[in-house]
Amino acid sequence: MDIRFIAGFGPITRSGEAGLAFWASALGLRFDEMAPDHHHAHELPGANVFGLWPLAQAAAATFGVEEWPADRPVPQAWVEFEMVSPEAVEAGAVELVEGGHEVLRGAHQEPWGQWVARLQSPEGLLVGLSYLRDFHPEAAIR
Structure with a gap:
């Protein structure tokens, strides 16, 4: 088997409207509708x-x-x-809360240096x- 990269990933939605509202509105991803209620965010680079x-x-x-x-x-x-910076993680978490989303853990730095805020999708x-x-x-240059 010769796997090259993750070709696609996405949640299976129970409600197309609720799923699209969360991913597009809360997180600001831009989607194209490929078929009725089947959306792709084509311009989002892949997983590292x-x-x-x-x-x-x-x-x-x-x-x-x-x-x-x-x-x-x-x-x-x-x-x-x-995100582009730790400050962007913090600002994104605040934006989500202000948008009425429940952030499970606000922006913080993990022991290995990663900044992260977490929530759960519908x-x-x-x-x-x-x-x-x-x-x-x-960032290593700074």
Whole structure:
């Protein structure tokens, strides 16, 4: 098998309107409708990481405990959107809250240096706004 890159990724939506409203309005992604209620964000570059993340670690990173809260949908996947700076992660989290979205964990710096804020999509996907200096070679110059 000769896998070259992640060709596509996206949540399976239960409500096309709610899903599109979250991904397009809350996160500002631009979509083209390919078929009725089937949308693609073609101009969004691909993933730099494909990672298997244990639920206990995702819970600890989001809630500070290794058990996922029983009152929240258990995520089947995660996606992080890389931002231009730690300040952009903070501003994005504030924008989401001001837009009426529940941010599960506000902008913070992880021990390995990544800045991240987390929330959950209507489908239950764990979503992060992220800044990892390793993804920004120009930041090493500063």
